Every structure is written in C-alpha cells, then in structure tokens.
Amino acid sequence: MRVDVGGRVVYAYTGARAPRAGQPDVVLVHGAANDHSVWSLQSRYVAHHGRNAYAVDLPGHGRSAGPAVTSVDALAGWLADFMAAAGIGRATLVGHSLGSLAALAAAARAPDRVAALALLGTAVPMPVSEALLDAARADDHVAFELINGWSFSAGAKLRGNRQPGVWMTGNAMRLMERTAPGVLYADLAACNDYAGGLAAAGGVRCPVLLVQGARDIMAPPANARALAAALHDVRSVMLPDCGHAMMSEAPDAVLDALRAFLPVSQAGA
C-alpha cells in the first residue's frame, strides 16, 4: 500500500493481503539501509493469520520517497504520522536494529497508540564504530562490506539459507547497494547519536519482547541488559548461533518468537 506522509509517498508491504477493519495492526520497521523485504516471511505470516501487517519502507528506503530521517526521535514522530496516514489507531510495533530504536521511541512518545513492542537485534545505546561511520559518511562501498561482515554469524556467511537457493550475504549486499548516497550514514548516525533509549524504556507501558542473536556483534546481547532492566513488562528470546541479520539467518525462530508474543499484544490491545 502507498500512503501520503507529509507530502511524500510512503510504501508499506502488507503481506500480499489488504488490511481489514477490526483486525489488530502490526507495523514492522526495518533497520539501516534495508527495506520492507527483510520482513517478507514474517509479514506474510502476520497478514495471513488474523492481523494486518504493514512492513513499512522508511523515508529514503525501498519504495518510500526521501530524504532519510536523521534521528531516532524524528523517526518515532514519523512512525506516528505514518500510522495516522494509514488509518492505524493502535498497533504492535516490531523493529529491527535502527527500526527497534524508532519503535521504542514511538512507544514511549505515544503509549496509548502502541499495544506491544517487539525489539529485534536491539541495543541501548547503539554505538556505531568510527570505521563504519567514516565509510558511510564517504558513501564508500566498504561500509556495506563492513555491515555484511559483522551482521552474519560465521556459519551463515557461507551457507544455510532457509529460503532455497538464495545466497544470504549476496542478497543483503544488493539490498544495501540500492540505497541512495547518504542514506546509510543518516541511518547509522541516528543509531549512534540516540541517547534517549533508557529514558524511553521507562516510558513504555506495553508488553515488550526482546529477540537477540547470541552471536550478534552489531548489537551484542550484553548491550541490551540495561534496556531490559528499564522495561517493566519484558520477555526475552535468545537465538543461538545467530547474528544481527536474524530475519535472514533464523527466519523461523524469529517468526516463532513473534507468534508466541503477538497474542500477548492482542490481549493488551
């Protein structure tokens, strides 16, 4: 679906099924230099199991018009604007990496509009290495290579895609390469600069799910401990042998974690 947010076209993949009135809404928010397609399996499941899925393309990503939003707080405001434009009153927010920070900030900003929060591959704070920031600032391809090198666990760099015939790291590389110059840096700088995570966590009123990869070196599980402590209704799922790119590496485990959690959000809706 396409909606107008602030005069710009925004695309959201709805799992190949049009949203239906009366069903709970689930908004899925991708990470840096990604787009809705990282959620293709999970969003299809959501959309075909009694919920409306909106895997949104953030501004400047995928099929949504630019420019990229440059801070997590601004992304949170943008998410609220998107929900209003799409006619979504209250939703479960599912975010990965940068998207998890945007979802967290959105839940704190408008607690009455967020039924539940699933934060995948998250960390608070979420510092980005200087080397990566420098490469992204220069729009150097090395930035994508660094992300690919750090986002997949060692085994997943070589094999094992659950989607037959798809070469995971090649696919991830091509997706990142589609972003316009400057977008990756805006995304990474937003992660790096976000200092309000723990305060936001204190303002979250809904149930929260944390899904982390045991081998995630982009957002190491240890870096989410303070976040977990600051949330008052939180449960965690640790994916063994999984890196940051968990929707690719462990799509079934991610889906199972969401499947177990979504009824919680519905109960709270």
Next chain:
Amino acid sequence: MTKPRTHQFDTLTLHAGSAPDPATGARATPIYQSASFVFPDSDHAAALFNMERGGHVYSRISNPTCAALEERVAALEGGVGAIATASGQAALHLAIATLQGAGTHIVASRALYGGSHNLMAYTLPRFGIETTFVDPRDLDAWRAAIRPQTRMFFGETLGNPGLDVLDVPAVAALAHEHGLPLVVDSTFTTPWLMRPFDHGADIVVHSATKFLSGHGVVIGGVVVDGGCFDWDGGAARGKFATLTEPYAGFHDMVFSEESTTAAFLLRARREGLRDFGACMAPFTAFQVLQGIETLPLRMARHVANARRIVAFLREHPLVASVGYPELPDHPDHALAQRLLPRGCGAVFSFDLAGTRAQGRRFIEGLTLFSHLANVGDAKSLVIHPASTTHFRMTADDLARAGIREGTIRLSIGLEDPDDLIEDLSRALHAAGKA
C-alpha cells in the same frame, strides 16, 4: 580504512552452500534423494506453501542438495541466488519464460551455441517470442534491433565456437539505457574466468554439464540472478509485468514488491519450476557440487593446456588459422585482456587448410581426443561444428557465426599437454596424406 575480510573464491568453491550434515555429521553434501519433505504440523505446512517460512516441500520446486549447489554458484558469481535446472537449455528457457511471453522480442548475439540458436530462431517464435540476431561486436546493431517489445539482450561471454568475446560492460550499458536486462551464457568462462555481474550483466545462465561439473557425466544447468536490475524503475517501467503486476497464479503476488532484490528468482521458482518443471535431480546437483570443488584447479590447467595446444597449432602447416582471443590477431584480443585476465578458456576452433575429406581424416585420426558433442570435459574433445552442433544453420548463418566447412572445435582437457600435442600431430600428419 578498515577493510573487512570475506571468503575468497577458492574457499567458496568448497564451502559455499554446504556444511557438515547436522543430522548425521556427513562431511560431503548428502544426496537428498527424496521427492518430498515432511511437514512438522499443519500450520507449518500452510506456512511453507504460502511463503511464510522457508524450507522444502517438493523436489520439483526445491531440494536441499540442489539448494546447496544454487547457493554455491550464486556465491561464486556474486549474485543473490540461483536455480538449478535440468539442463543448460532449461536454464535459458527458464530465464526467458520468466521475463516474457507472446508478443515480445529478444536481441541476441548471433555467435551462439547451436542449441540456443535453435531455441530462439525456430522454437520460441511458435510461442510468439521473436529474436533478432546481431553481430555481437556491433553496438549499433544491438541498438538498431531494439523494438518496443524487446525484453532482453542475450549473448555468450565467449561465443560458440569462434570465441567472440562479448563486451559485457558496453552491451549491458546499452541494455540498461533501454530498460532491458542483459542475460549472458557464461558456460565457457565459468565464474573463475569471468564474473559477468561485476561487468554489468543482470542474469547469468550456465550449462553445468560443462566446466562447472567438469567430468562429462551429468546434464544440468543453473540460472543466477544478479539482483541489481530494477524491474519497475526507470526505462524498465511497464516492461516486466510478470514481476511487477499481481500474479493470479500465486495469490496476486507482486514479485518485485515481495522481494526487492530477487524478484526474478522468486517468479522463476514459484512459476517456472512449478509449471514447466525442468528441475535438477539431487544426484546431478551432488555431482556438480563435486566438480565445483576443484573448479579453480581444473580451470587453471584447462587454460594452461589450451595455450600449449594453441601455440602448437599456430605453427602447423596444415592449420590455416586458430581462433583464440589471447592471440594478437583475434579481433577481440584487447577486450579479452581486459575482461578475461585469467585466460580465454579451453574451447576454441581452428581451420584446417585442407579439404573436407582431410578434416574427416583428421578427426578420425585422433585417439586421445574424443569425437563427440560436448565441451568442458576433463577429457579432450573434438567436433566438426558445420556437420553437427550447427548443422541446422544455413551457409550464410554459419559464415556469420564464424564457422567454415573446415572449422574444427576442440575442448582441451586435463591430460598431459605433450600427449595431446602428439595426438594432434599424428592426426594432422594422417590428414596431410589423405
């Protein structure tokens, strides 16, 4: 600046796509010789059918052994994924049938394998797909052949049998300017000699029967998606309805929305393998995987041997000419140096100076070289294209494809090169006396 380390080509030939089997510990990729795969529960079954989970359902659509091969070839080519097919012809047909239907058009190099030429010149027109064949070296001819109905450019990285080197960067740039993908057959080069995606190609097809498997024991093909082509952007907008419009055959799926990078591959599997059914057998995939494990070693030896044979033939009085792009007198010499720095492969043609009868005597005089219709075997092969692989072509078409009555095609194997030279020398001697 920090530069990440990634696995190199030779490592990927051994490890990409496969790990020790988690169920048994088997180190080699097991041959999953099973038509179908058990669903853990009904919900899981429905999720697999509706693409909510990844996994295998039925071996016509996907199979774990084939998937290991698909990942490996995609990794070696630098693409997003691949589909293993029943043959190289099936791979080419799958690529075409996924992108276009009746009322559309292809612009293709005229220096093609005879089987590809048959498909495009004689068979596809029956299904409403026409092809204009052009001199691969003439960019203006490619441009002039484009029609509003054109949906792809097609060529071979090294043309068969004259080894015309396709100027992939230039032809790709022209294709993209017109919103068209460049599909290349990279059978003769394999990713060890050229990675066409690095030069702008969009889809690569292989006959895995040849150098990829390397031992002349299987028939198989692979189609690889580079993942760069924007099917509904720029000049391509409106041309590729199979990827950008809802498909009633899969719950109105819009493939380009479903997968930003691998829409072509998705449709090719979900429609093409499902409905045309030209899938690869798991045992074949296993043998191709075995072959790829030694691809770098074999290709280096194939090329080294070919260079020795080329040098020998060039000096022989009964040989009128040798067509090998590493030779300074080959029209694509400079292009080959740029695009094929590791070498120009091990299949090439030469023209005998003698009569047609002498040509026959030459082929019959060989003992190590086998007279058969194949290339890319570990063993050396020979054929007379005008009477075999290209016999359906008219004399004019033959001439345009660089084939003469006396043209002999060799596929140089992995034997000791001195033995090969002796075999050729004896056969040439016999031909000279005929």
